[in-house]
Amino acid sequence: MSFTYTRKAMKVDRQPRCRCRVGPGSFEVRARVERFAEPAVLLLLAEGPSHGYELADALEELLEEGRVDFGNLYRLLRSLEGEGLVASSWSEDAPGPLKRIYELTGEGAALLGAWAGSLRSGQARIARVLERYGAVAEKIDNTYHGKD
């Protein structure tokens, strides 16, 4: 009856982190900001204390990238706590399983500010590339589709 073990056999092809070819001349690309979960989590905690699972929900809505990986999220939270960027405590009142409630520290708020600045320059960098892409897009079309 129990076929749980068969799961092991179902090794899905791990897909590349950023992009993969899905057909001739057809690609799937995911431009991701490295460690983007960190500023996102700090932001959510700046809006108010929360716990892991709840943060996962909020992240899904904020990032629109599907469910974040719980493993990495909890690891992130613990490491942020280790650095003094967030502080945690177990919720006592709430029913259900114990929740570890996180809140932002002053240091964490400072880091969030630094992230905001860096994200702004990142946006500018991306904008520069996109602008230049727009300038050659027509040429590309002529070269590779018009007379190929």
Added chain:
Amino acid sequence: MSFTYTRKAMKVDRQPRCRCRVGPGSFEVRARVERFAEPAVLLLLAEGPSHGYELADALEELLEEGRVDFGNLYRLLRSLEGEGLVASSWSEDAPGPLKRIYELTGEGAALLGAWAGSLRSGQARIARVLERYGAVAEKIDNTYHGKD
């Protein structure tokens, strides 16, 4: 006489990929798009054929992130060629050392297009976070600086 070996002892502390604390409440953050060199190189080649060293110069100007690492740049070019996204040939006419001239293929142009689309949604994602950060920035100031 030769003290070249002493170099080995001078292990510089490798800095984290994205961020590091440079002082109390002071952080250095680098919001990086993963694999950003790829669309950048494809874009430059879409503007015209080029070779490694020249691309490095252009990338420095385009990305404003300092000199790219040559090792990684050449590796990237070779792997793009392996995937048929760029094509290369040796320059014959030019003076100086032989140069491997790269140019974009149709597949490469398609990938660049895919990157452009993905970068646009990435920008939107970043914008959403920054917008929300703006909404709580004042609260953060009051909480962590006003009355700490």
Added chain:
DNA sequence: TTCGAGTATAGGTGAACGACATAGGTGTCG
């Protein structure tokens, strides 16, 4: 002609990062 700076190419290393897997608790509902 020796030297160093500039140009060009390429491999090694290891930390950071993230996708995927697994595991174990609590509470609720049929």
Added chain:
DNA sequence: CGACACCTATGTCGTTCACCTATACTCGAA
């Protein structure tokens, strides 16, 4: 009871990339 949603973790392993090293050729200066 068993299934399932909720909640918190840890383990593993491939990918990516910053930093380092090595090679070789060109060219002008010492």
